[in-house]
Amino acid sequence: MPKFAANLTMLFAEFPELDRYEAAAEAGFEAVEILFPYETPAPETQRALLRNGLSLELINCPPPNYTGGDRGFAAVPGLEGRFQRDFRRTLRYADMLRARIVHIMAGAASGGDARATFVDNLKWACDFAPKQQLTIEPINDVDMPGYFLNNFDLAAEILDEVNAPNLALQFDTYHAHKIHGDVLDCWAKHKSRVRHIQIGGLPDRNEPVKSKHFDYPAFFEMLDDSGYTGAVSAEYNPAKRTEQGLGWLG
Ligand SMILES: O=C(O)[C@@H](O)C(=O)CO
Numbered sequence: 001m002p003k004f005a006a007n008l009t010m011l012f013a014e015f016p017e018l019d020r021y022e023a024a025a026e027a028g029f030e031a032v033e034i035l036f037p038y039e040t041p042a043p044e045t046q047r048a049l050l051r052n053g054l055s056l057e058l059i060n061c062p063p064p065n066y067t068g069g070d071r072g073f074a075a076v077p078g079l080e081g082r083f084q085r086d087f088r089r090t091l092r093y094a095d096m097l098r099a100r101i102v103h104i105m106a107g108a109a110s111g112g113d114a115r116a117t118f119v120d121n122l123k124w125a126c127d128f129a130p131k132q133q134l135t136i137e138p139i140n141d142v143d144m145p146g147y148f149l150n151n152f153d154l155a156a157e158i159l160d161e162v163n164a165p166n167l168a169l170q171f172d173t174y175h176a177h178k179i180h181g182d183v184l185d186c187w188a189k190h191k192s193r194v195r196h197i198q199i200g201g202l203p204d205r206n207e208p209v210k211s212k213h214f215d216y217p218a219f220f221e222m223l224d225d226s227g228y229t230g231a232v233s234a235e236y237n238p239a240k241r242t243e244q245g246l247g248w249l250g
């Protein structure tokens with residue numbers, strides 16, 4: 001089986017943030033991710049990770065929590081200064097929490113200027129933090145209207161243009177399904193660029209179980225055979241309490 005991680009922004013949300021780490025460890029996870037850890041002092045998150053023997057796979061840039069607000073600034077012309085400040089702050093958290101990956105969010109924008117801004121900001125970030133693994137994630141524009149990076153082919157072009165060893169693709173099966181329909185086809189086309197996977201049930205983003213839309217057990221087997229060594233993070237809305245829906249873990 002792949003190395004599964006629990007996304008603590010969506011899983012174990014029955015508990016206060018710092019208690020989710022213990023809940024994830026008790027459920028058998030050895031790794032977690034949290035999209036926006038910025039409202040909790042980093043030393044407290046660090047202690048929760050250590051106490052529960054968990055590694056941190058990923059955090060998002062920008063801080064802080066964007067509930068109801070912006071979806072990043074990396075592709076927003078004119079906000080390069082804001083992007084750089086955010087990125088520096090994210091890196092301080094990433095260093096302290098030893099986050100394996102930082103996902104850089106593009107933000108709401110469109111057109112050629114946005115694309116050029118995104119490429120320039122990504123090049124700057126890759127140079128500024130050569131030892132930090134970075135990703136970009138295509139996100140469907142029903143869930144995030146106006147989000148710049150809204151398809152995988154565009155992400156592939158951007159990755160080619162930036163051409164940095166520490167920048168790769170974050171492949172979320174839920175978004176792949178909503179954007180392109182056929183997840184396996186999208187995977188086959190882009191797998192060589194993928195450094196992080198997120199999963200959610202199709203089509204409703206609940207537990208990642210086998211459905212007429214997707215065969216998760218077969219996908220996990222295929223990942224094992226493919227030599228993929230990254231994490232597969234459970235990023236979904238549990239239909240009931242989180243623990244009651246973890247049968248898919250095997
Ligand atoms: O898929 C998602 O929604 C997330 O991975 C994310 O980073 C958006 O905040």
Ligand SMILES: [Mg+2]
Nearest residue numbers: 137172198235
């Ligand atoms: Mg995702």
